[in-house]
Amino acid sequence: MLDLQILGLLDDGPLHGYEIRRRLLDLSGPGTRLSDGTLYPALARLERGGLVTRSQDAGARGRSRQVLTLTDVGRERLHTLLRDVSGADVESMPRFMTVLAFLSHLPDASEREAVLRRRLAAMERAPAFFTDDGVPRRLAQEKDPYRRGMLLTARAARQAELAWLREQLEGAQHPDQGRPAA
Numbered sequence: 001m002l003d004l005q006i007l008g009l010l011d012d013g014p015l016h017g018y019e020i021r022r023r024l025l026d027l028s029g030p031g032t033r034l035s036d037g038t039l040y041p042a043l044a045r046l047e048r049g050g051l052v053t054r055s056q057d058a059g060a061r062g063r064s065r066q067v068l069t070l071t072d073v074g075r076e077r078l079h080t081l082l083r084d085v086s087g088a089d090v091e092s093m094p095r096f097m098t099v100l101a102f103l104s105h106l107p108d109a110s111e112r113e114a115v116l117r118r119r120l121a122a123m124e125r126a127p128a129f130f131t132d133d134g135v136p137r138r139l140a141q142e143k144d145p146y147r148r149g150m151l152l153t154a155r156a157a158r159q160a161e162l163a164w165l166r167e168q169l170e171g172a173q174h175p176d177q178g179r180p181a182a
Helices: 002-011 017-028 036-048 072-083 093-105 109-124 145-173
Strands: 052-058 064-070
Touching: 002 017, 002 036, 002 052, 002 064, 002 072, 002 093, 017 036, 017 064, 017 093, 036 052, 064 072, 072 093, 072 109, 093 109, 109 145
Parallel strands: none
Antiparallel strands: 052 064
C-alpha cells in the first residue's frame, strides 16, 4: 500500500519528501504514524527501481530540498497496482479507501469498473464482526451497547458504499445518461 500511495501522490505532481510524508498522513487519517525509517527507505527503493527520480529544488530560506518525480515506469507500476487489486485490498475498508483515492489515475474506464466490481462482490458478502460458533451475530442479538454502536455504524457505512458502488457501475453501463451532450 505504501508504494501505491507514494506513486499515486507523485502522479499528481512532483513533491519533496516532507510533503509526501504530510500527504500520506492526511490520507491515512488521524492517529496514523509514519516513521522516517519506513518512508525514506521506500522512496530510495522506488528511486533505485526507476519508478521515481530525485532532483534538487530551491527551498525556503535558500536551502535546497530534494524533489521526487514519477517516471513513466513508475506511472505504469501505479496502473498495474491499481488494475490488479484483489484480496485484502478490496475486502478491507482502509486498504480499499487507499485504492479509491487513486483509482482515477487508472486511464482505462473498463479497468476502473473491474476494480469497483471486485469491491462490490466483496461488499455483498455478509460482514461479521462477531460470531457464535461461526454464525454471524446479528444486530438484534447483540446486547452490548458499544458493540451495537459498532454494528450500526458499520451497517450505515456499508449501505452507503453499496449504493455508491452500484450508482458508479450503473453509470459505467450507461455513460451518456444524465450527462450533457458534447
